[in-house]
Amino acid sequence: MSSPPLAPPGWSRWLVPPAALSVHLSIGQAYAWSVFKPPLESALHLDGTQSALPFQLAIVMLGLSAAFGGTLVERNGPRWAMTVALVCFSSGFLISALGAQTKQYWLIVLGYGFVGGIGLGIGYISPVSTLIKWFPDRPGMATGIAIMGFGGGALIASPWSAQMLSSFGTDNDGIALAFLVHGLSYAVFMALGVLLVRVPGADTPVAGASGPGDADGVRVSARSAVRTPQFWLLWVVLCTNVTAGIGILEKAAPMITDFFADSSTPVSASAAAGFVALLSAANMAGRIGWSSASDRIGRKNIYRVYLGVGALMYLLIALFGDSAKPLFVLCALVVLSFYGGGFATVPAYLKDLFGTYQVGAIHGRLLTAWSTAGVLGPLIVNWIADRQKEAGKHGASLYTLSFGIMIGLLVLGFVANELVRPVHVRHHHVPAPREAADDQRQQPA
Amino acid sequence: MTSDSSPPSRRGLIVLAWLWVAVPLGYGVYELVQKATQLFTG
Incomplete structure (x- = not known):
């Protein structure tokens, strides 16, 4: 178990939204899964229902891991949660790359759906509590920025993945290479969140901390x-x-x-x-x-x-x-x-x-x-x-x-x-x- | 003092961090706008 990363003196709260965005923009890729469906169907001889399985399992795992992993996220802090999200989401792609390369579709379901889905759930809730603590005066705006990222993730991934598939090819080798590049790129991109996220310490001055939301002492x-x-x-x-x-x-x-x-x-x-x-x-x-x-x-x-x-x-x-x-x-x-x-x-x-x-x-x-x-x-x-x-x-x-x-x-x-x-x-x-x-x-x- | 008034040493980091997320998001929004205009031209 890790302890939450405390902000050093002078740490700016405006470093926390990009940390959150780096995670949400990545995991928002889930809504662009449909880009992979037609190539997978032709390369691995699947029907539409089968090719939707990794996405459906990922969404189920998102709900389950967010519901059951929330207390762990609170206990271990946002850096731990973002690290778990990075490892799970990226290795989901790497396992899927192996699955596409060896034509073992179950590995894609397991990798993207199960392992990657845990990354979605933990990643989705990872910055919420921290953002609210840094922005007690504007919690709606702060969480709005992060959760907007989840919507924005598909906007980035959809054309990016399509371009990659057209460059690498839509056979199983091309799909495997695309999965590999996705896994590595998202690991690097999400690393910013892991490195930057901090929770405010007891002596950290936080703007608006004495606002109405904090004064009532609800716990x-x-x-x-x-x-x-x-x-x-x-x-x-x-x-x-x-x-x-x-x-x-x-x-x-x-x-x-x-x-x-x-x-x-x-x-x-x-x-x-x-x-x-x-x-x-x-x-x-x-x-x-x-x-x-x-x-x-x-x-x-x-x-x-x-x-x-x-x-x-x-x-x-x-x-x-x-x-x-x-x-x-x-x-x-x-x-x-x-x-x-x-x-x-x-x-x-x-x-x-x-x-x-x-x-x-x-x-x-x-x-x-x-x-x-x-x-x-x-x-x-x-x-x-x-x-x-x-x-x-x-x-x-x-x-x-x-x-x-x-x-x-x-x-x-x-x-x-x-x-x-x-x-x-x-x-x-x-x-x-x-x-x-x-x-x-x-x-x- | 609040954390809104960041020390100068953090300014570069803030700019870099925001660019890190804004550049790919800008690319996604640009692609989206291209596609959305089809509603009026398509």
Whole structure:
């Protein structure tokens, strides 16, 4: 077990966001896995379901390792967590390179999915608690920067991986070489985070440390947090918000094509691809923009916007979306910005409710809402669209029912957010004398 | 004094660290913008 790396005198807190970004920009590569699917399918004779396995296992492992590894991350600090993330994520690629070279697909599933997936989960939560401690005056902005990186990772990896495959070739040797270069490059890139990350010491001056978030002295452990109604209300809030975003993201290209199939200006395949790219931009901008705004208008209010205005946007799409393309695009962009904002704001909301004591571990447990929404959102939209198609419907009417369900879910999330109250004092953690002494030495607030 | 007012010795490190992450992110955003314009031109 290691002790958290304390900041030396004069260490700037503005070194911590790039440390966090170096990890999140790397692990965000997961969302660009689809680039490897067609080459793997042709080189190793796989079908679409098989080639999706490494990604699916990686996302499952992300949820599990974030949920179960959170307490370890809190105990050992961000440098330990970033090192684990670096080793797991990079060796996942190296094992996959071996798998591609020897045509042993199970090694790619094990490497990228299982080992790499642990790197995703630990890496995702690794900087959260540290950023909140360095930026008690702007926790939404700080975690927004890091979590924006997770969205940005796919933007970098998607064209980069595609270029690499076109240079190395799409046979198994080319894929193996691409995996090898990915593993080594990400190890070097993530090393910045490991080297730079520091936690503030007891005598480290931290801007805004005497702000409202710290003054109330809330300390709730991860174990106690999951026993509070606040945790489960936030779980519902995150799950419904993510489900609503995935509802559009999952089928964005066919959706915009279906909506305007009968219009005088149908949407071409390349325009639909442009729409998907624009949604990614909105998702990323929402992460930093809305999360920073929450520092000013408050966490509860910003989720009122995500869920309330989000429901309104869905209603507008359902009622008038097929009559005006700009309206459809605008509403979808707003929903996707709320989707990103919801992810990025939740660590600061947790900090407001449970304090900084074990906020990273609590965040890890809350991410199970993401895993649930990842199944729920695509299931609702795809299943309903398929059934509607079988019933002879077409165009926008394929999605009317699923949009109605999304509005219902968002209203449910809105109500859950309204029910969130400060955590009762009986859940607060009272430190043992030795722990309190350790805190005096290590913690700023 | 807060950590916002960094000693001069850290300034170079801060610039380097931000460039380290901003350059690849800029590349990703550039590629994204190229693709997104297809919505209006495609």
